Amino acid sequence: MKVSLVMRAVGIGAVATVALAGCGSDNNSKGGNGGNGGTGSTPAAGCASGSLTAEGSTFQQAIEQQWAAKFANQCSGAQVTYTGDGSSTGIASFGQGKVDFAGSDVTMIPTEQSAANTACGSTALTVPVTAGGVAIIYNLKNVSNLKLSADTIAGIFDGSIKTWNDQRIKQENAGVTLPPTSIHPYWRNDGSGSTKVLTSFLNALAPTEWKLGADKQIAFPVGTGAAGSSGVVAGVKQTDGGITYAEVSYAKQNNLPTAQVKGTGSYEGISSQTVSDAIGSGFSISDTGNSLGGSLDFKKMTGYPISTVSYVLVCSHYKSASTGKLVKAYLDYALTTGQQQADSLGFAPLPSDLATKSKASVDTIS
């Protein structure tokens, strides 16, 4: 879940340009694509002007920058700059009061929460804003419809399954001719939320096979490490028999197939719908009050089971009223119109009841 520096530079540049060019022609506050085309210059309801800085999760970066651009288009004078440099960096900066909000794939631990509360001068809230799945991407000559269960994926990444025509893969893929090609797993050698999601899934659903734990970084005993989603997918693209895990957008860009994955339910392909379903069935809020941090129960997921939610960390009350107003307006946009943009970027919209809760929480920001 990491984008190259070049991509970041391009993204930030694009945000800045759009913000400058923003002229408030799209006035409707809901629906987003209804075009009543610039009949007046009155700002839409829920607009605020000013600029915000945010940083954190690289996973969120693409959608945050998209939201920022569209939001600036809709509300002239509003500029949001999001830098994707890792959830831990985002949490640290937010706790030091360096940024107005942070993106994070994980909830804060108690010490981080208290640092954030101090920086805010009020309770810091954790609010889900988007969801995403981790696709199992592979490259196998003449095969494009693989089905894999949690146990099989665990066997592939821990090295107990070595060739594609292994009995365990065959059993799940009746009718598919599997070649004796050896399996070349590619894994992230940098700390990554993708690794954490995949291994948490394996830990929960393949407990007898998977003994390597669940974390941002894992000592995989087989295969090759590479940095960033682009790195692992580059490896798979060039290796017949290669397999890896990354955001689905990387599979699309490289014309590589993704596997259907079985958790406790049936085999599911990855799509914004199946990821939303998984979050709807597997996510439960554990925070209290307006904070909505929670946990995933992979065993309860019915859709595509290697899925996760991503949060923003905000202050419940900002020291500057105008900053609070802008954060609220921006996240309102992100949680309503913004959710519809998730699919095209390889994200999934939040399930509607969770989106409603998130919006209610955001509406209390002052």
Added chain:
Amino acid sequence: MSVVSAGVDATPLRDARASRRGDAIFRALTLGAGLLVFVLLAAIAAFLIYKALPAFRHDKSSFWTTKAWFPETTGHFGIAALLFGTVLTSLLALVMAVPVALGVAIYIAEYAPRRLATWLGYLTDLLAAVPSVVYGLWGLWFLLHHLVGLQVFLNHWLGWVPLFGGSHGDVSTFSKSVFGASVILAIMILPIVAAISREVLRQVDPAQKEAALALGATRWEMVRTAVLPPSRPGIISAVMLGLGRALGETIAVALVIGSIDATSWKILPTSGNTIAANIANQFGEAGTVGRSALIASGLVLFVLTLGVNLVARYVIYRSGTAERSAL
């Protein structure tokens, strides 16, 4: 210096005093510049040590012998595999690059027609101007793919050499390996070694060369007896500069190496990691302990390159005095 003294002779006393003041200022400026280098070096060393200390306190296993890098998750990390990979890739790169670079330099300096020599010189210099990330991407998307045939060949005919060992299945596919990284590094240091050696060879006194030819030496004998010996210190420093670049090269290696933290001599299958590549790959998502650990590895690299440079200085000094005493 002769210019200065001539000026003093020719000008009145007032100007002489002014030029003496100029001398003092210039002296102070150069002294300042010289001292600044020391201060910078000391500041870098102090920073590295200060930032690295917390990592040593957190390390749950021996820093020098552990072949894994998990400072954040399990707390076990060590430099063994990284140091091994750094030295191995750099030495292999030298083995591949130096003979070719010397060939290029000797050809340009002694054999090539003048116009061709100029162009060849430009081209090798141009090779040095390519950014390392470009080498890395080219390696990842083109070169590694095309090395597979060579890997199979080496494995088949020279598989009994530990370096070229490995199962056929492992070496016959695309692999991010020590071998691939060494080839990229060799290409990257080639222009540096070639360009400096070329300049060094050009400095050789033409009278010596003519003397060798006059004594009936062939072209090759002339190069061997009159050109190479006096150039040796310069060539050694060229090689050491190349080694320095190879040891510290970051992004190109990070893109083409397998990120396997093990000390295996088999360079053809997926293998290897280096200190610099590990820093590049890990820094983005590293937390407090992770950063400190990476800086500790940076400290090791710093000391290693410093050591290489000192040894190079010593070798140059020794061979320099040997040359002088031989003359």
